Amino acid sequence: MSKTDDIAFAFDDEAVLLVGHGSRRERSNEQVRELAAALESRLGIPVDAAFLELAEPAIDEAFETLAALASEVTVVHCSLFAASHVKNDVPLAVEQARATHGIxxxxxxxxxxxxxILDLLEDRAAAVERRLGVDRDEDDVAVVLCARGSSDPDANGDVHKLARLLYEGREFSRVEASxxxxxxxxxxxSLHGLSKHRPDAVVVLPYMLGDGVLTQRVRDWTDEFDADYPYVEAVAGDPLGTDSRLLDVFADRWQEARSNSVEMSCDTCKYKVDLEGYEEDRGGARAMLRALAHQESHADREDVDDEPHSHDAPGKHVAVCTNRTCSGMGSSAVLERLRQAARDSEHCDARITRSSCLGRCGDGPMVAVYPDGIWYGDVDETDADRIVSDHLDRDRIVSDLVDQTL
Incomplete structure (x- = not known):
């Protein structure tokens, strides 16, 4: 996004990176850029747009541009819900940018x-009602809120919550998530199920930001339903688009991020707790780095039957700093407790050894887990069981102990 010539931003100013998904339809990508320009006017600081895929610039390219303008960059997401892009892809890009640019x-x-967003959705529904000539106070009007769909149950659950909140206090006969x-x-x-209730009208709200491929698919399916069921009128509304109310949400998310008050739904995150059917899912920048390291180390071994697989060696190496400072803080007891917990475990595949100074004196005892690149700080004897049972046994990071990730 170009900056006007009459605005000069100092190096120590703050900037914002608005991250969209990216679409095969350039109009959808342009909507993200329009939102970035509007947010820049709202906040009075540089705002650039970047995309995860299918459009340019990529996130790393945008960081390179902003690093020349600002010493602090806040990432604001266009993602509607927290699924793998929010939990995995963007955090990895952020970690790489921190290491590359030092900002x-x-x-x-x-x-x-x-x-x-609820206010915006109600307006989108009202616009469809006007097109259909129906009044929810007098007619049976049903709403279907249609989202993209995710492999993350937490994100899908939020769609149902949003649908319920849209129903509460309004005169729709029903609001369903699909x-x-x-x-x-x-x-x-969902549409065929609603036909059994014979409503006067069905309002389909595509819960997407841009007017892309999926939005058109929602319109096509709605038109097919409308043709197949002549006794029910059905029309799809518009996506969220570039409505100015989105700027209110972006501004709130920007303020939360820069004040370290971001809250994620960790209690129902499949990457942090065991949810039925998702026990093997792994996420976060840590898991992606681990996967990349695993792929690289075995790329030339997969088709060689007589080549010893590196998994014959321990899957993880745990280093416990026993230098003078950490030792004085109890690291020797932590080391022994980790070894005992590993011996007691049926699943732990790790080698646990002493280490010389890890360079974090005063933040110890320090425990480093490789190849994951996770360093735990201020670890005491009682934390050792959690490191073994959660991280070493099940690849679940013990988030409250993390000192840094490499």
């Missing part, structure tokens, strides 16, 4: 559920 980067939360794909119920299933 302060605040990573914000997804758009999520916000009063301004999805384009990945999970159920699909939009087609």
């Amino acid at each position: 302060e980067i605040n990573n914000g939360a997804h758009l999520g559920i916000h009063p301004a 999805f384009v794909g990945v999970t159920e119920p699909t939009l087609e299933e």
Whole structure:
């Protein structure tokens, strides 16, 4: 996004990176850029747009541009819910940018559920009602809120919550959540189910930011349903687009990130707790780095039957700093407790050894887990069981102990 010539930003100013998904439809990408320009006017600081895929610039390219303008960059997400892009891809890009450019980067939360979005959705529904000539106070009007669909149950659950909040206090006969794909119920299933209730009208709200491929798919499916069921009128509304109310949400997420008050729904995050059916899912920048290291180390071994697989060696190496400072803080007891917990475990595949100084004197005892690159700080004897049972046994990071990730 170009900056006007009459605005000069000092190096120590703050900037914002608005991250969108990216679409094969350039109009959808342009909407993200329009939002970035509007947010720049709202906040009075540089705001650039970047994309995860399918459009340019990529996130790393945008960071390179902003690093020349500002010493602090806040990432604001266009993602509607917190799924793998928010939890995995963007955090990894942020870590890489921190290491490359040496600037302060605040990573914000997804758009999520916000009063301004509910207000916007109600207006989108009202616009469809006017097109259909129906009045929810007098007619039976049903609403289907259709989102993209995710492999993350936490994100899908938020779609249902948003649908329920849209129903509360309004005169819709029902508001149902549905999805384009990945999970159920699909939009087609929801529409056919609603036909049994014979409403006067069905309002389909595509819960997408831009007017992209998926939005058009929602319109097509709605038109097919409308043609198949002549006794029910059905029309799809517009996506969120570039409505100014989105700027209220972006501004709130920006303020949360720069004040270190970002809140994520960790209690229902499949990457942090064991959810039925998702026990093997791993996420976060840590898991992606680990996967990359694993892929690289075994790329030339997969088709060689007589080549010893490196998993014959311990899967993880745990180093416990026993230098003078950490030893005085109890690291020897932590080392022995880790070894005992590992021996007691049926699943732990790790070698636990002493280490010389890890360079974090005063923050210890320090425990480093490789190849994951996770360093735990201020570890005491009682924490050792958690490191073994959660991290070494199940690849679940013990987040409250993390000192740094490499």
